[in-house]
Amino acid sequence: MSETAEAGPSPEEPPVVTREPHQWLGAALITPSLLFIGLLFLLPMGMTVWMSFHNWPLLGEPRFIGLENFSELMGDRRFWSSIRFTALYTVLVTSAIFLVAFPLALLVDRPLRIAGFFRTIYFMPVVIGFGAAATLWTWLLNPDNGVFAELLLRSGLVDAAPRPTESFWPALIVVILMVVWKQAGFTMVILLTGLQSVPDDVTEAAKIDGAGPLARFVRVTLPLMRNSIILALVLNVTWSMLAFDQFFIITQGGPRNSTVTAVFSIYLQSFSSYRLGYGSAMSLVLLVILVAISAMQMAIVNFRKAPE
Amino acid sequence: MAGLVLQNLIKQYGTTRVVHGINLEIENEEFVVFVGPSGCGKSTTLRMIAGLEHISGGRIYIGDRVVNRVSPGKRDIAMVFQNYALYPHMSVGENLAFCLQQRGTPRAEIATKVAQAAETLDITSLLDRRPSQLSGGQRQRVAMGRAIVRNPEVFLFDEPLSNLDAKLRVQMRGEIKRLHRLIPTTTVYVTHDQTEAMTMADRVVVMNHGHIEQVGRPLELYEKPATTFVAGFIGSPPMNLLPGTLSGAGDDLGLTLENGTTVALRGKVRAGVEQARSANVVLGVRPEAVGIAAQGPQGVPVPVTLDEVEPLGIETLAYGSIGRTTLCARLAPDVALQAGAPADLFIDTDRAMLFDAETTRALT
Ligand SMILES: Nc1ncnc2c1ncn2[C@@H]1O[C@H](COP(=O)(O)OP(=O)(O)OP(=O)(O)O)[C@@H](O)[C@H]1O
Numbered sequence: 302m303s304e305t306a307e308a309g310p311s312p313e314e315p316p317v318v319t320r321e322p323h324q325w326l327g328a329a330l331i332t333p334s335l336l337f338i339g340l341l342f343l344l345p346m347g348m349t350v351w352m353s354f355h356n357w358p359l360l361g362e363p364r365f366i367g368l369e370n371f372s373e374l375m376g377d378r379r380f381w382s383s384i385r386f387t388a389l390y391t392v393l394v395t396s397a398i399f400l401v402a403f404p405l406a407l408l409v410d411r412p413l414r415i416a417g418f419f420r421t422i423y424f425m426p427v428v429i430g431f432g433a434a435a436t437l438w439t440w441l442l443n444p445d446n447g448v449f450a451e452l453l454l455r456s457g458l459v460d461a462a463p464r465p466t467e468s469f470w471p472a473l474i475v476v477i478l479m480v481v482w483k484q485a486g487f488t489m490v491i492l493l494t495g496l497q498s499v500p501d502d503v504t505e506a507a508k509i510d511g512a513g514p515l516a517r518f519v520r521v522t523l524p525l526m527r528n529s530i531i532l533a534l535v536l537n538v539t540w541s542m543l544a545f546d547q548f549f550i551i552t553q554g555g556p557r558n559s560t561v562t563a564v565f566s567i568y569l570q571s572f573s574s575y576r577l578g579y580g581s582a583m584s585l586v587l588l589v590i591l592v593a594i595s596a597m598q599m600a601i602v603n604f605r606k607a608p609e
Numbered sequence: 610m611a612g613l614v615l616q617n618l619i620k621q622y623g624t625t626r627v628v629h630g631i632n633l634e635i636e637n638e639e640f641v642v643f644v645g646p647s648g649c650g651k652s653t654t655l656r657m658i659a660g661l662e663h664i665s666g667g668r669i670y671i672g673d674r675v676v677n678r679v680s681p682g683k684r685d686i687a688m689v690f691q692n693y694a695l696y697p698h699m700s701v702g703e704n705l706a707f708c709l710q711q712r713g714t715p716r717a718e719i720a721t722k723v724a725q726a727a728e729t730l731d732i733t734s735l736l737d738r739r740p741s742q743l744s745g746g747q748r749q750r751v752a753m754g755r756a757i758v759r760n761p762e763v764f765l766f767d768e769p770l771s772n773l774d775a776k777l778r779v780q781m782r783g784e785i786k787r788l789h790r791l792i793p794t795t796t797v798y799v800t801h802d803q804t805e806a807m808t809m810a811d812r813v814v815v816m817n818h819g820h821i822e823q824v825g826r827p828l829e830l831y832e833k834p835a836t837t838f839v840a841g842f843i844g845s846p847p848m849n850l851l852p853g854t855l856s857g858a859g860d861d862l863g864l865t866l867e868n869g870t871t872v873a874l875r876g877k878v879r880a881g882v883e884q885a886r887s888a889n890v891v892l893g894v895r896p897e898a899v900g901i902a903a904q905g906p907q908g909v910p911v912p913v914t915l916d917e918v919e920p921l922g923i924e925t926l927a928y929g930s931i932g933r934t935t936l937c938a939r940l941a942p943d944v945a946l947q948a949g950a951p952a953d954l955f956i957d958t959d960r961a962m963l964f965d966a967e968t969t970r971a972l973t
């Protein structure tokens with residue numbers, strides 16, 4: 302081999318004209334990412350898989366129990382109802398965010414300076430941490446001295462301060478309101494980049510072709526911003542499926558554990574009941590569900606893309 | 610059937626006026642080309658006709674209808690954009706059908722019309738493709754198909770060929786003309802390329818700084834440019850414009866050029882000289898009216914140093930300097946000239962014209 306290499310390329314083989322001179326450089330440049338992925342994703346995931354096969358109390362010896370955690374999980378009504386609740390929350394909150402973010406994106410998509418100002422305003426809550434935002438809202442919602450109760454009472458709309466966290470739907474709606482307030486700006490920005498990626502002359506061509514505002518939006522703008530819509534959808538669905546802080550802080554899972562999300566129930570099993578192995582098994586099941594949802598979304602994208 | 614009338618058309622962005630009251634009547638089925646340097650307001654004018662740009666003042670008539678407040682879709686116009694502006698997510702067929710669908714044309718009729726337009730432009734085999742799968746020339750053809758499919762009153766083109774390579778541009782130029790003969794429709798075509806204007810137009814509108822400099826048939830503009838701007842814009846290479854001072858009168862009438870040479874003015878060039886408001890004029894002479902001694906000289910010799918000699922095969926272009934201006938001569942291909950050498954270039958004043966140096970208008 303080395304002989305032929307030194308003698309130059311043989312006549313049948315096309316000569317290799319260019320070769321990347323610094324292959325080690327490429328390797329060096331991706332090392333940090335590999336380290337990150339390895340240390341922060343692959344390693345913890347491996348440990349989770351390992352723990353899920355054990356009875357793993359917080360204190361004391363872990364004991365290998367094979368698939369027992371998983372078989373227990375299959376019949377765990379509380380876990381599955383938390384998954385169902387998470388799915389319901391995901392559908393509602395994602396729809397609500399789109400319903401708010403889309404009009405906002407359309408409103409701020411103009412070349413005016415004032416539009417830039419509003420863009421910033423709508424985006425601001427996004428930079429607040431979820432925990433902080435949720436805590437803020439618990440104060441706002443406090444029936445005894447919260448701002449909302451005060452405003453409602455003063456305006457004479459209600460006689461007694463509402464206590465939204467004491468029944469299921471009001472509790473859920475309040476959390477959704479909080480998340481929309483906090484997250485709509487982010488989706489708005491993604492949709493805005495989509496709107497702005499539609500070439501002006503294509504929109505103008507549609508105007509000349511006689512398409513009204515609605516027809517232009519449905520038949521030209523929406524299809525052309527499909528990638529942004531899908532990105533916004535995937536991110537919102539993923540985040541909502543992993544919801545925890547907002548319910549932990551605002552509703553604490555109540556009333557009667559009706560607002561316990563999937564991650565919340567993993568937390569309860571792991572750190573209230575100290576069943577780390579069982580919690581790990583739950584995490585893995587949730588991971589499988591998330592991967593399945595993402596794969597489904599990707600499949601839809603690729604299917605729609607195929608004719609291009 | 611409709612012509613197009615622009616009446617004192619004005620466009621203003623804030624306080625900046627970019628189109629200064631244009632008046633123009635375009636006949637039914639006429640092919641008019643707007644030509645001018647970048648930023649002179651051609652596109653803005655075209656976009657006002659299309660309804661894509663708000664009209665700051667004046668009126669636009671399509672036929673005898675004022676369309677100032679009519680939306681683009683209802684003006685019965687079609688536009689071909691510089692970057693094609695095809696719908697990227699639709700097939701070629703869907704691109705052609707879109708405007709008909711928006712008008713509620715029955716399905717069967719859409720199919721026939723699309724097939725017909727595709728036939729005319731020879732894009733039938735491309736109907737199922739996406740725009741991204743087409744070459745530049747094919748995209749341009751589809752854009753034209755989208756324009757002809759609904760048989761509009763007016764075609765508008767905004768530099769449709771500027772993204773194509775030189776060869777394809779010449780070919781598409783012919784194609785657009787052929788299309789216009791086949792489907793005679795009032796057409797406004799915008800370009801900054803004077804060759805396109807000269808070869809395609811029934812009438813050319815030369816614009817500069819938001820004004821119309823001159824409107825006329827291509828040869829009219831070539832032979833009788835109304836201003837030094839038109840003279841310097843039309844023709845390749847354009848007309849030589851030599852500033853000078855008038856001297857003498859009657860048979861002694863002459864023009865002293867920047868390098869001190871006095872050129873006797875004889876023949877037709879003298880026609881408008883009495884209109885000159887001062888002695889400062891500009892002599893306009895086409896390169897083909899400039900010769901050398903070896904070719905049987907016509908006119909007056911002007912000594913120059915040759916800066917550049919360009920043998921182009923079919924002809925040779927020689928450039929000399931007179932003061933700060935360049936004098937270009939269009940010569941036979943076999944002349945033996947050396948760049949850097951002194952030579953006498955002969956100006957045939959009988960085929961030249963004079964412009965007022967101050968107003969830049971032709972003296973005729
Ligand atoms: N939105 C705007 N605001 C202010 N000025 C503008 C605006 N759009 C165009 N202009 C100005 O109007 C003038 C005419 O522009 P226009 O696009 O009509 O030029 P054009 O003749 O088509 O040039 P080109 O050959 O480069 O396409 C330019 O000087 C331009 O700077």
Ligand SMILES: [Mg+2]
Nearest residue numbers: 651652653768
């Ligand atoms: Mg332009």
